[in-house]
Amino acid sequence: MSAHIPVAVIGGGLGGLTAARVLHVHGIEPAIFELEASAAARTQGGMLDIHEENGQKALHAAGLYDDFLKIVHEGGQAMRLLGPDGTVYVAEEDDGTGGRPEVDRGDLRELLLGSLPEGTIRWGRKVTGARALGEGRHEVTFADGSTITTDLLIGADGAWSRVRPLVSDAKPAYTGISFVETDLVDADTRHPRSAAVIGGGFFIALGNERGVLAHRETDGSLHVYTALKIDEGWLDTVEFTDPATAKAAVLAHFAGWDERLRGLVADADTITPRRIHALPVGHRWDRVPGVTLLGDAAHVMSPFAGEGANLAMLDGAELALAIAAHPGDTEAALAAYEQALFPRSEASAAESATSLDTMFGQQGLEQMVEFFTSGPAAQSTSR
Template identity: 45%
Template sequence: MRHRIAVVGSGPGGLAFARVMHRHDHPVTILERDPAPDARPPGGMLDLHQGLGQLALEKAGLLGEFEALSRPEAQAMRILDPDGTVLRDWRPRPQDRANPEIDRGQLRDLLLGPLGVRWGRDVTRVVPGARDGVLVHFADGRQETYDLVVGADGAWSRTRPAVSPVTPHYTGVTTVETSLDDVDTRHPHLARLVGDGSMAVYGAHRKLVAQRNSGGHVKVYAQFRAPLDWHTNLDPADAEAVRSSLLDLYDGWADPVLDLVRQGTTFVHRPLHVLPVSHTWTHVAGVTLLGDAAHLMPPLGAGANLAMLDGAELAEAIAAAPGDLDGAIRAFEEQMWARAGKWAKITTAGLERLMSPDPAEAIALFDEVQPS
């Protein structure tokens, strides 16, 4: 039985869904708002966990290719005191592949494989209960109908209102992102500071994290508690003004740490929003959600992993019961809600500890979760 199925969004979750469906010989229409795969920077590295993201890749038949592309050495984690003292310097063993990192662009290309994406298809509204299925409205005025629409369109999902009135709320924590290029050649002292993986410095209600990506690229994240409108009198496009504001915020921290901000080029403001910890909805025939559209939570390493496993399991549920599409969706939602609720509690508590007035809370959290 061939259902007309569309997935909105070509992030890791939407592509994992479409790729596993492809493995089961069922076509899926991928609708993506971006006009091309390189329309936006792909973002930082992703650590894919055994039992989550790696399990999704196994279901898609891509685990071996992932292992060839991933960087297990990037699991390394270094923690510094604001004065520059190294407090923790954990490095993985050669055989440790619990959470290897991969560039988002490489992961996207791996998942895309033979799939086709309909780029530039900006979904504005999804309306279930139409005569011939679920009606999808596009920004250009066109409409299409499907038997199932899967919302994998992120935090500000245009699909979510079809099943839930809930919208994300601000956590009180903001991230400002910058980056360094060709770090080994242009900033060797910062390359040594960051190491092969990530480096974090924790203070009261704030932290600074640097993450090594491939190709000598380092992402830097300044994260702090602040009102949502903290930057009202600050032009986000004025890099010098943003840099100056951040340096004031982290005043007194060691110079090598602050160089991560001083050497940054452009700065991107990313306030952290989340959905309620136990977000669920009354089942609606023909529409479901996965990933951040369903369970947006603090970005502590679970989001992309959960989205990918959501997508893979949804595809398997549909493939296993081709004659009962609605029953397959109901079973998937129950399973997803249980897992997502657990992780939402973990990540919400984790964000509170990382943004604690006592930096020792963040270090204690690292010691609890890091392998011995």
């Protein structure tokens, strides 16, 4: 038997949670369907800088801005930029005026989760497909064979969205950059050399069309993204179940780099591969009754503009506000939301693609030094 859900959000990431929270604030109660088994199913991890013009705007709409300030990582806006030989070209302290406070993704997710009524999230519901039923209604099928019908289907289900095919044939493509992510736990005690080179906030080392990006986490660990300009299949040639072998394979691409930088891989406690994908810049779709997308489902991009999480939250808030502003007229709400969504996401996706080309080009270090020293105010480039 199929249950009917008037407003169904597929995906319980930051964007979907923000949409649900802002809808709740306006007296509309959606249901979120999330594939993870529970809120504690996996570590969320990663630091985010939350921008005034989008992420913070969404938190104001959600009525959570003051609570957000309580979980900000003090000192997290510090930034260091190094070359392969360990030379420090830029070092900025966090004086609290940067306008982009850092927060742990897991803490932010917990804040949003705690703001929703019990039962809003239906855990362990993996979507396998969705189809139109006509007149703006849709049916969603789950891995356990159950289904729901809905009057408004919101795809907040990430880069490989199961909802996206209802509105678009576009699929994310490999950007040419792969990450190998590492963690160094209890860094000040167990990895003091690495802790010293990273500093108190965000860190970049660039050169030779590759790089290392890192953050100091609120739990005292270091989270590191080693970035390689490499063929899409290269990660498949590395045995990541054998950490020593995987580290050696990665470090072979950083021969001659300062040992403090190599140590961010060599001394790591975990190692995980990840390819970076993106939808085409300017991805958009014709209005399809009863369904829309937000966040990575709508505009997944490389992380080098620092906008992914911020845009997802703003998308969620703006969509919810549009729905609240057009009671009884879903199509007017979705049309208004998408009219603002498309140019906003196109601009950020273009910035992201340009930043990728800059950072991992032959003059990447020199161009980024110029950006931070004579260009716009320092901005994060890895969320």
